[in-house]
Amino acid sequence: MASSKEVMKTAAKEFLTFVNKSPSPFHAVEESRQRLLAAGFKELREQDHWNIQPLDKFFVTRNQSSLLAFAVGGKYKPGNGFTLIGAHTDSPCLKVKPVSRRVKEGFIQVGVECYGGGTWHTWTDRDLKVAGRVLVKNGKSIEHRLVDIDRPILRVPNLAIHLNRDLGSKFEFNKEEHLTPVLATCVQEQLETGLTSTKDVPDGCGQDGKHHPVLVELLSQELRVSKENILDFELCLADHVPATLGGAFEEFIFAPRLDNLHSSFCALKGLVNSCGAESLINDVNIRAICLFDNEEVGSQSAQGAGSMILEHLLRRISTNKDNMTAFEEAIPQSLMLSADMAHGVHPNYSSKHEDQHRPALHKGVVIKFNANQRYATTSITTAILREVAARATVPIQDFVVRNDSPCGSTIGPIMSAGLGMPTIDIGCAQLSMHSIREMCDISSVKQSVDLFTTFFEIYPEVFASMKF
Incomplete structure (x- = not known):
């Protein structure tokens, strides 16, 4: 027994x-x-x-x-x-903004919105993935598809303590400026695709204009649909590390x-x-x-x-x-x-x-x-x-x-x-x-x-x- x-x-x-x-x-x-x-x-x-x-x-x-x-x-x-x-x-989580395209200091970033009352400093220096739903056009139909890009593609890097000595005793940040995660670098994007992203959002653009083509391509590959058929989406950021039992006697759930x-x-x-x-x-x-x-x-x-x-x-x-x-x-x-x-x-x-x-x-x-x-x-x-x-x-x-x-x-x-x-x-x-x-x-x-x-x-x- x-x-x-x-x-x-x-x-x-x-x-x-x-x-x-x-x-x-x-x-x-x-x-x-x-x-x-x-x-x-x-x-x-x-x-x-x-x-x-x-x-x-x-x-x-x-x-x-x-x-x-x-x-x-x-x-x-x-x-x-x-x-x-x-x-x-x-x-509580970080959610991808309707227009998330960000380029700054040679980094491709994803604009996010704070959903709920999160303990937001815990989202820094974590390996993050994206998951949610995507609305896809399939012929004359519009379909609801779930997506979970189950690998660490995003990160909100913290500032080194050498550049802010107060970090050792207190942690203050601006949720709009300091919680924007990094997706890639422009240099690597050009090497991989031959393209260079800018921060400009084209007029009358599709999803690969409102969002970085890199992100849209990841969604396209995961769902096996053309990016032109992606009408819209709602994406949450999530910790890539899975929930697990923990503690010396495996008496806890860390999740x-x-x-x-x-x-x-x-x-x-x-x-x-x-x-x-x-x-x-x-x-x-x-x-x-x-x-x-x-x-x-x-x-x-x-x-x-x-x-x-x-x-x-x-x-x-x-x-x-x-x-x-x-x-x-x-x-x-x-x-x-x-x-x-x-x-x-x-x-x-x-x-x-x-x-x-x-x-x-x-x-x-x-x-x-x-x-x-x-x-x-x-x-x-x-x-x-x-x-x-x-x-x-x-x-x-x-x-x-x-x-x-x-x-x-x-x-x-x-x-x-x-x-x-x-x-x-x-x-x-x-x-x-x-x-x-x-x-x-x-x-x-x-x-x-x-x-x-x-x-x-x-x-x-x-x-x-x-x-x-």
Whole structure:
């Protein structure tokens, strides 16, 4: 029989595969899509008419960067509740600008925009690749293609300390001037292609005018399409070094994009696991996950949690001609877990945590509280989750920020306010949040998957036990 640590490592390694295949939100959704198809879920399109029946398992995507998947309980009736987990697919990163062509001091550079609240100095002196989606013309059709140039083609070189002695004690930089990565040199470009790039952007140019022909040619080769057929693209820079287990005892996960692909993967895994059990046959609810894009920039997009996407989809799933108020009846019977990573106590900055709320690695899933509603947790939703966690034998920790510290937020308050649905904010403890490389423990993957699986299986029973 495998030891407890071996089981945790196995779960962690499956997550490593997921995150390494997901260098952009588009890749994360496609990887989720493939896993759902393999688990027997069928894909829907928003523009089509839906006919939803008990025991159906479906998913739908929007913008290829957000995904909602659901499984209908065998005893579901319109007006019954939703057992729901929300997370997000995006992470802070550098994104290629619409016109990225840069030439300076004989270097070919790529203009980038800062997406989200990244710890940007960690992006310097890293081996960077590009990944995202490309819109390609194929005959009379326009196709969406994923691209991942999986080699280190970019780098943001740091300034030598000899030229700025303050670098040894503080690091200050201008995000517009000092975060532009190097792609090549003009000298080598001329040797390789016979061409010499200039910083001038030709009037009425195509993509190889707005962007360096070197970059466009790399995309063309990777996708095996002519550069003339590349209409547009959205590219993220990403660390070329893959996620891995780390530490002397391989107890850590060192990875990019833990915030929030960790929660997205565990929610997906929990839903799939729960549908493999007989509990779905007897379930009266609809089990669902919603993985949104654009959380890191406020969720105000058509594919973000601030849009109408979830309300529209839940209404379509629940309402029928025999019960036109089924959606409104379902909301107070439902519960959403807003799953996003949590701030673990840092050994070098322990004073940043409130004395009685210091989430530690390996010690369980974290419930997040905030009296000013930066998190959506209430005593009722907490009581329900504690009961679920006890049944799943998953330890729970509590977190609240110091009164003299700002508090981040999540999709939890956005969704709970927009839907009126009871919500709780939870996550797993990590360090280096919003760095290009983050860190958590291997225990957190299995703990989250077990908690989410049990939540899907027993929430209606726990809700029915609440006598008030």
